[in-house]
Amino acid sequence: MPLHVPRCVIIVAGGSGSRMGAGVPKQFLLLAGQPLLMHTIALFARYDASLFIVVALPVAHIEHWQQLCSTYRFGVPHKVVAGGATRSASVRNALAVLPDTDFIAVHDGVRPLAPVEVIARCFDTASHHGSAVPATAITDSLRKKTGDASYDLPRENLYAVQTPQVFRADWLVHAYAHTADCPGAFTDDASVVQAAGYDIILVEGSRENIKITEPPDLPVAEALIALRRS
């Protein structure tokens, strides 16, 4: 392992994919002829070939993944660690194997379409401000459910958060060192880092940077890939 790399990414691919109903973990579903997770990993290698890439996978899927890498002759170097019971636990396990580094991105394994510009924008902003989280303005009307009824919620200044979320390495390490793994307490890493007292800077995300969590998302992703190739 190198002694120091400027930038790392932790790709969290811990989901069992039960919502997809396909029997295959969603990160292994085929997208444009290749397991989804390979697209995700390749994004980061395309941004910076010297990036140190760690993938957190459920223990039960690691062997299957290694077989897939061999079958598909997947050539992007990456380290695999065992995922934990929660997202936070998976990030912790990945942090433990990182080389000395300056900036760490955390990315969802099931976001195979993050534009390289968005990845670059996040690392650039984090290098100046310590954190960078891609987000898109909420364009739908919002309602909060209250028993049987609901009320409308102003959407001004509200953003839907994506990944990669990039942080100064010392901030992220410190935040995780001072945070317990309460299931459900944190829905993303920005919340963990914020809870440790650091400011979270929002940068422009992309509506193409979708998360594959339900069956209709897969043809949508295929369409976006076809569009990029055309």
Added chain:
Amino acid sequence: MPLHVPRCVIIVAGGSGSRMGAGVPKQFLLLAGQPLLMHTIALFARYDASLFIVVALPVAHIEHWQQLCSTYRFGVPHKVVAGGATRSASVRNALAVLPDTDFIAVHDGVRPLAPVEVIARCFDTASHHGSAVPATAITDSLRKKTGDASYDLPRENLYAVQTPQVFRADWLVHAYAHTADCPGAFTDDASVVQAAGYDIILVEGSRENIKITEPPDLPVAEALIALRRS
């Protein structure tokens, strides 16, 4: 015009489409070989062939639309009214031409993929409770921007609202009669009806029920249509 129809729909197609950057109003963009708005209108005829359909279009686009209907031999009967400067003004103009009716749906012209089950669910629920608004649970983490920084916002019980939004006709007419057209005050009809004191019931929407507002949405819609046909 019939004296009484049980159900009507107002399709609001007032947008200029500037965000699409295509020069063509977004509701006229071709989707699977047909102007988008025709797909939207056809959804409602598929749900109920006796539904009374009103489409609110900018005055400047009405002639173009009539030519398109002739070119594409579009056979679904519908009435066209001039749209207003705001969404609310367009709904008002449409309300003025409706026959006597029991339930009125208001739908975005640029949502050409609302599943027929969702339309049915909205009319069914409104027939029991007076209102029904399709919505999907927020699955992204949310942040509120505050100057340079941002803070995380709990997403529990938060829903992104879609259309068709269905209301008892007397509720919707009363709500619009007692509401001024303040630009930006209301982002949807549920907010107008709620402001008049009525309860808004949320029903399950669909993630396929996307709004076409940006260029990448179009290939996504094509992919979803291809999926439905396969």
